[in-house]
Amino acid sequence: MRILVLGGTAFLSAEIARQAVAAGHDVTCFARGTSATPPDGATWVRGDRAVGAAAFADLDGAWDAVVEVARDPLQAQAALEVLGAAAKHWTFVSSCSVYSDPSTPGADEGAALLEPLPMGQHGTPETYGESKSAIEKQTTAMVGDKAHVVRAGLIGGPGDSSDRYGYWPARFALGSGTVLVPDIADAPTQIIDVRDLAAWVLRAAEDGITGAYNALGDVVKFGDYIAESQAAAGFGGEGVIQPDPGWLVEQGVNYWAGPDSLPLWLPPDHGGFQARSNRAARERGMRLRPWQETLEATLEDERRRGLGRERKAGLSRGTEQKLGALWREQQR
Template identity: 75%
Template sequence: MRILVLGGTAFLSAEIARQAVAAGHDVTCFARGTSANPPDGATWVRGERTLGAAAYAQVAHGWDAVVDVSRDPVQARDALEALGAVTEHWTFVSSCSVYADHSLPGADESAALLESLPEGQAGSPETYGESKSAIEHMTLGLVGEKAHIVRSGLIGGPGDGTDRYGYWPARFAANTGTVLVPDIPAAATQIIDVRDLASWILRSAERRLVGTYNALGDVVRFGDYITESRRIAGALEDEVVLPSEDWLVAQGVDYWAGPDSLPLWLPPGHDGFQARSNRAARDAGMTLRPWQETLSATLEDERMRGLDRERKAGLSRGTEQRLVALWREMQR
């Protein structure tokens, strides 16, 4: 197949391009390339999506499949208008952040969505869900009969730049003897390996699969994830300090992601955020490797990148030590 990846230089889009090349497809990546180059074997067309529909002049010819991971509705519409008519199959990688309610575990693709960002308004980090919702709406409106909408959840595995899924195995692997963990053993985690997601997107394009699907991993209890992180890191003898959620909030620790956060810990009302149904995608051919394999590969990648590097998510070592001391003092 002749495949155009709008991107192809970062994490998921790069993995899609890499797997497509390995499968023998003719792959073109349309990207600026400011942070990385496309995978070897792919044709690189340098392009700047902020220039509008005219930016696609070099690639505005027949494609068997286009894959777009955009989060900006303006740029997504430009691509759809420039390439939709000359493409046989269109994949848009959306997000489960499009859903309006994250409280109900097991919800499927029929759940209500956030209101779309107004027409012509550019996306921002603060309007991520609304932006993805808007792109879904315009994709279905412009190329709906050939559209595959992929609502991904948290993506993990080697190369993850968000530092969320890898925080815990890397933290235990640092061998400091004490690790602060939120006391939420029964909470749900739901991560899909980037390699599995890319594989399903590619195989779906080969099959011309259309429709909207939650592309998610299976649910794993946070306690099981922590236990396995300790095991593969060789840290089963380390002390685990388990402060309450209320105490962590009172100390200014953030949920989920970002500096001074505890990754994968969610605020109240988000019981379904990492516990949505992936049955439809499973029935449509999505396959998942064991989550323990993803975790091991993630730790290997973390070791290569440096266990003590500055991270985008998680507690700094100094902050963690301060919190451990405070919690112990309170327990006396």
């Protein structure tokens, strides 16, 4: 197959390109390449999507498959206008953030979506879900039954730069001082390994699968994930404290991601955010490795990158120790 990856230098898109090259496909990556280069074996066409349709001037011919990972509706629309007619199959990697209701566990692809970002507007981090919803609408309108919409959840595994899934095994491996863990043992987590997601994207393109699918891992209880993280890191449990969520909110600890957050901890009205149905994709051939294998590989990657490095998500050591001291004082 002749495959065009709009990206190919970062995390998921790079993994898709790597697997496509390994499978013997003719792979082209269209990317600026400012932070990384495409994998060996792929043709690299440099371009900056910020300039609009003119960015694609050096891409020609027909494509058996195009893979799009855009977050900005204007950039996505330009790609569809220039390349849509020349593609036999079009994958758009969307997100489960397009769903309007994060509270209902087990919801499937039929759940209501957020209102799309109005046409003509650039996407921002604050409008991520609305932007992805807009691109889904654009994609369906412009390439119709050639479109495979991949609604991914949280993606983990080696190379993840979001620092969310890897925070906990890395924290236990670091093992110094108080480790603050939210008391949410029964809360769901739902992570898909980047390698499994890339394989599903590629398989769907090869098999001509179209339609919208939740591309998600299986649900794992937070307490089981924490226990496995401790075991993988060889952590004995010393220094762990488990404040209740209300106390954490009072102290200004953030949910989910970002500075001074506790990754994978969600607000109480988000009980379905990490517990959606992945049944449809499973039935069409999406394969998932054991989640423990993903965790082991993530920890290995964290060790390579440095356990004590500055992170995009999680508590700083200073904040964690300060909160730990305060919590213990209040328990007396």
